[in-house]
Amino acid sequence: MTRPETADRAIAVTIVDDLDATGYLTSPLEELATTVSTAIGDLIESDEVQAILRLVQGLEPTGVAARNLR
Numbered sequence: 001m002t003r004p005e006t007a008d009r010a011i012a013v014t015i016v017d018d019l020d021a022t023g024y025l026t027s028p029l030e031e032l033a034t035t036v037s038t039a040i041g042d043l044i045e046s047d048e049v050q051a052i053l054r055l056v057q058g059l060e061p062t063g064v065a066a067r068n069l070r
Contacts, residue, residue, distance in 0.1 A: 007044060010036050011052040015065055025053070025065045 014036050018027050029046040036044045056065045 007036070007040060007042060007048070008052055010040050011044065011049055012056055014039070015049070015053055015056050019065060023061070023064045023066070025067055029053070 011032070014032055015025060018025060018032060020026055029049045033044045033046045033049045036049070053065060059065075
């Protein structure tokens with residue numbers, strides 16, 4: 001496992017914290033980007049959140065952080 005940069009780590013933690021009880025991510029990426037930007041005091045774009053979301057979605061259990069059933 002690689003050690004993520006501070007912003008990447010903050011994004012990952014925000015994504016995981018935002019999962020609902022069934023493991024779905026329901027918040028828009030723009031909202032998550034704003035949350036992280038406020039927390040770390042640096043501008044985070046939604047495409048950065050999308051990149052980290054892909055990493056989180058590759059973790060176990062299968063389907064974690066899915067945005068829909070498909």
